[in-house]
Amino acid sequence: MTAEPVHFYFDPACPWAWMASRWIMEVEQVRDIDVTWRQMSLWALNEDKDIPEEYREFQERIHPMSRVLARAIAEHGDDVAKPLYDALGERIHHQERKDLDAVTAEALAEVGLPAELMAAGDDASLDEVLREKKQRVTELVGDEVGTPTITVAGSSFFGPVVSPAPQGEAAGRLWDGCVLVAGTDGFFELKRTRDRDPIFHV
Known part of the structure; x- marks a missing residue:
């Protein structure tokens, strides 16, 4: 039986994507899925x-890192996306590092990618990528x-926007529910107000 193909779209600076990525890694252990990152x-x-100025500043801070990630994937293939994401995310979310240039350089080194990729952070041509x-x-889910x-x-x-990331069979049950509602024609939204921040360490 062929594993169900899944595409997981992430931004390495997004804490909620990081939480969901740790969850779907658990899902891989209990459901027959094949995740492409x-x-x-x-x-x-x-x-x-039109976003708050503080959030705009955050977007500009992550911009060079996003360019480097895009160049790394373009030059070294899709297979580097997940290990590089893991290396970046560990430093950003778990270690709470703020120097994103240092974080990016260390992540490249960890996964064996050339340090020269750091130059992509200043390459405006990558913005179109x-x-x-x-x-x-946005073609898949809209721009909201x-x-x-x-x-x-x-x-x-x-989504899912979840904290902490469920583990084991609990992760599998959440996956089953997500697949069920996503496959329902005309279904758009389930939501409630968040009452906690991402819990990275359980």
Whole structure:
């Protein structure tokens, strides 16, 4: 039996995408799925939006890192997306590192990618690549959402936004529910107010 193909779209700076990525890694252990990891750019998603100045500053801070990630994937293939995402996310979300240039350089080194990729952080030509990555996601789920976005069995959805990340069979049950509602014609939204921040350590 062939594993169900799944596409997981992430921005490495998004804490909720990170939570969902840890969850779907648990799902891989208890459900027959095959995850392909795809970059999405929150910078590109928000570049033309009216957002708070503090969030705008955050988008500009993550912008060079997003360019480097895009160049790394373009030059070294889709297989580097997940290990590079893991290396970036560990430093950003778990270690709470703020120097994103240092974080990016260390992540490249960890996964064995050339340090010369850091130059991509200043390459404005990559912005069109980031916009194209964003466009793929907005074509799937619209431009009112972001990351994480997941595609499975012909359906796409934003989320889940969950904290902490369920483990074991609990992860599998959440997956079953997400697939069920995403595959329901005309279904758009389940939501409630968040009452906690991402819980990275359980």
